[in-house]
Amino acid sequence: MLLAIESSCDESALALFDPARGLCGEWVHSQIQLHQNYGGVVPDLASREHLDNFLPLLENSGILQHRDTIKSIAVTQGPGLAGCLALGIAFAKSLSVAWDLPVVGVNHLRGHAFSPLIDLHQTDPTGFKAAWKEYLPHLGLIVSGGNTLLFEIDEHHCLKVLAETVDDAAGEALDKGAKLLGIPYPGGPEIERRSKVGDGSAYDFPKAIAPRNEQRFSFSGLKTSLRYCIEKMSDSQLNASMSDICASYQAAVIAQLKGKTRHLLEAGDYRSLGLSGGVANNQPMRNAMKTLANRYHVPFMAARPEHTGDNAAMIAFAAYFDPMGVTQSKKDQTLGIEPAMRLVKS
Secondary structure, eight states, rough: OOOEEEEESSSSEEEEEEEEEEEEEEEEEOOOOHTTTTTTTHHHHHHHHHHHHHHHHHHHHTTGGGGGGOOOEEEEEEEEHHHHHHHHHHHHHHHHHHOOOOEEEHHHHHHHHHGGHHHHHOOOTTTHHHHGGGSSSSSEEEOSSSOEEEEETTTTOOOEEEEEEESSOOOHHHHHHHHHTTTTSSHHHHHHHHHTTSSTTTSOOOOOOOOOTOOEEEOOOHHHHHHHHTTTTTHHHHHHHHHHHHHHHOOOOOOHHHHHHHHHHHHOOOOOEESGGGGGGGGGHHHHHHHHHTTTTEEEEEEEEGGSSSHHHHHHHHHHHHHGGGGGTTTOOSSSSSOOOOOOOO
């Protein structure tokens, strides 16, 4: 078995993975309620919470019962909040020394990239690698609070970024838009909830879909447009129009993501489409991408809702499925800000 540790932001997470059986268990301690009072994640507070949470999470999870069958440890090594990452890495290296096990670092974005494949492996662990070949080359979309990018996985499992945001990430745009509207953190899910009874065409917010030859996203203009819209309204007008504004704002975010994904599906010979990251839990987003996949006759693969946010299951799976991703050099300009490096046991 492999023990995985995730602490890139405000989730303290552990997972056990057996290549022969798949996920054997996963445990998460969320800090959302703690950070709600501040309107967002406070890095120093999040780091201290990891320090308090990891040992009780390990002791109460039942992982220690499998101590003799755990053969390696994987931990998120970036990108993320520096203090939070440091706590997870320190915890992993402590267990490495105490249990005399090797520990490897995994790039957080690689975890997201491969997370839609967890279900495919879980269905048939022994036949997974052969089955996965039928989905290559693969086009994937990662949409989260800190990252928005399109990437491909080729027949050799090499990852290449095709398009990324030049300013705000999609999840960041949703959360900041919610803050402008007076909606408490985390704002993205609340915008989705209010949008269910709103008209997505009521307000014409900019979609900012880049031309086919420009591989980028941009969401800062959308946020500015929302601010100008709000400034023209009285409080009573804003309250009366809240659902329509939320629906229109959310529709503009989804339209940009869908538009650029469509451009790449038309330009490339992809055999599957994947969706992952925290915003992938947004149901209208999932529906839009599934519709797009159906239009181009490719299978649609979305991470499970519990694997869209920060979780250790995707770190475990990436460490198993993508061994080159945990040993590549820093010169390798593939997915992520800082490609994963093997951690040396002290």
